[in-house]
Amino acid sequence: MLSRAFHVVIVGAGMAGVSAATRLRELGFAGDVTLVSQEDEAPYDRPPLSKQFLLDGDADAILLQPEALAVQAPADIELIRGNPVVALDARSRELKLRDGRELHWDRLVLATGARPRALPALARLPHAQTLRTLEDARAIRQTLMPGTRLLIVGGGPIGLELAAMGVQFDARVTLVEAADRLMTRSAPALIAEHLRRHHEDSGVDIRLGRSVVAVRDDGHAVFDDGACVAADLIVVGIGVQANDELAVQAGIASxxxxxxxxxxxxxxxxxxxxxxxxxxxxxxxxxxxxIETWSNAQGQARAVAAYLADPDSAAPYADTPWFWSDQGELRLQAAGAIAGDEQAVRGDPDSGRFSLIQWRDGRVVGVAAVNAARDFQMLKRLVAAGSRLRPEVLVDPKADLKSLVAAAAVSSTPA
Ligand SMILES: Cc1cc2nc3c(=O)[nH]c(=O)nc-3n(C[C@H](O)[C@H](O)[C@H](O)COP(=O)(O)OP(=O)(O)OC[C@H]3O[C@@H](n4cnc5c(N)ncnc54)[C@H](O)[C@@H]3O)c2cc1C
Structure with missing residues (x-):
């Protein structure tokens, strides 16, 4: 691996920024690497914020590779915290930080992530918030206790994970979703229905096809059908928008x-x-x-680091998108497309363990698995290979997915 000495500045110290910085070092990159973070916190992992962290509040357990970032010697990674980049000049290759400091870069990596979309009806309410940062999670943790009336706006993965946590805290959880089903953007309808039943059986009051139109002075949220729900804490999880302002300002297409x-x-x-x-x-x-997933943030960052370290031997990033979501006793894992022109179930939904596989034009294009991690790993590989295995083969409980995957890998190898 080469060791060209130029200065790489990475803006944003989330999973993507930290993965790129550490991968550069793993590859023997000899130039300077600077990681600029807007947050004061040491870099941390976000997925636990809606899961284990709410239970144990252990911030040390979610630090991102502290061993790689602890040393600040020039040969390692310089980490600047609590000092966001406020201006970018792509022609002079200069960055300006909030404290006025300027940085010159030879290669710039924007890893600024995304921020939650806000709901105007709930803006500026003291008991309404979003969940993206460690600070957000700490605030939720402080309020969540037995009897807390928790209203969650949005039936995506974060809303549902939080609902499951609320149940564990013996909170009284209501979840309102504007669409007529849960997880519209990230899971097939059949899976969404399975999740809905699971959460309702756990005691979550789910209102589909409804939205919050106002919050009264007494804290009650008012829905568009006139219903009122009392809430001590409202958490809005209705998706995110890209933090792309620096790029836009510098004329970079976004x-x-x-x-x-x-x-x-x-x-x-x-x-x-x-x-x-x-x-x-x-x-x-x-x-x-x-593609707003943990695995993408990591995989894409590693691919870009490889290109920076040695463009001639790097391969373009083309991993199959996938994510997981832990919702109480359910672990959902999904890869590829959420819809196709044909679908089939492997396993028995009533047993609580099954996978839903999608085909398009005869190829396997997606899988969503509930508590079926081993099948998921194999089926994900068939999605990546664009396998043409037929539904009757894959849903056969006697089918050994491992051998089918091995055969698919052989048949997709170019002659
Ligand atoms: C609560 C929660 C739970 C999740 N659970 C899962 C899960 O179970 N499975 C899954 O696959 N994915 C999950 N995700 C998504 C996953 O965490 C993200 O896809 C991943 O963190 C994205 O990493 P990133 O580095 O691109 O962005 P981010 O993690 O958003 O990091 C970007 C960083 O850049 C900083 N920044 C922004 N602007 C500037 C600036 N101008 N100067 C300096 N710094 C700046 C931001 O403050 C931030 O720290 C979850 C996300 C959240 C919020």
Whole structure:
């Protein structure tokens, strides 16, 4: 691996930024690496914020690779905390930080992530908030206790994970979702229905096809059907928007997500972007999309670091998108497309363990698995390979997925 000595500045120290910085070092990159973070906190992992952290409040347990960032010697990674980049000049290759400090870069990596979308009806209410940062999670943790009336707005993965946590705290949980089903953007309808039954059986009051239109002075939320729900805490989880302002200001192409190719290259030379802030070609759908998952933040960052370290030997990033979501006793894992032109179930939903597989034009394009981790790992590989295995083969309980995957790998190897 080469060791060209130039200065890489990475803006944003979430999973993507930290993965890129540490991967550069793992690859033997000899230039300077600076990681600039807006947050005061040491870099941390976000998925536990709606899961284990709410139970134990252990911030040390969610630190991102502290061993790689603790040393600040020039050969390692310089970490600047609590000092966001406020201006970017792509022509002079200068950045300005909030405290006025300027940084010169040879290669710039934007890893600024995303922020929760706000709901105007709930803006500025003292008991309403979103969940993205450690600070948000600490505030929720402080309020959540037996009897707390928790209202969750949004039936996506974060809302549902929080609902499951609320139940564990013996809170009284209501979840309102504007669509007529849960997880519209990230799971097939059959899976969403399974989740709805699970959460309702656990005691969550789910209102589908409803939205919050106002909050009265006494704290009650008013829905569009006139119903009122008392709430001590309202958490809004209705999706995110890209933190792409620096890119837009510098004339880099973005549309609520910075456009990048497989090497993370933006439309401006030597400026790269990774993670939630990007809009990239989804290898399954073929469309440019934001892929807001932990695995994408990590995988894309590692691919871009490899390109920075040695462009000649790097391969473009084209991993199949996937994510997991822990909701009480359920672990959902999903990869690829959420819909196709044909679908079939492997396993028995009534047993609580099953996978829903999607086909399009005869190819396996997606899988969503509930408490079926081993099947998921195998089926994900069939999605990545674009396997043509038929539904009757894959749903056969006697089918050994491991051998089918091995055979698919052989048959997809170019002659
Ligand atoms: C509560 C929660 C639970 C989740 N659970 C799961 C899960 O179970 N499974 C899954 O696959 N994914 C999950 N995700 C999504 C996953 O965590 C994200 O996809 C991932 O964190 C994205 O990483 P990132 O580095 O691109 O962005 P981020 O983690 O958002 O990091 C970007 C960083 O850049 C900083 N920044 C922004 N602007 C500037 C600036 N101008 N200067 C300096 N710094 C700046 C931000 O403050 C932030 O610290 C979850 C997310 C949340 C919030």
């Amino acid at each position: 549309d609520d997500g910075i456009f990048v190719d497989g090497f993370g290259r933006t439309t401006t030379p030597d400026v790269f972007a990774i993670g939630d802030v990007t809009r990239q070609r989804n290898p399954i759908t073929g469309r440019f999309e934001r």
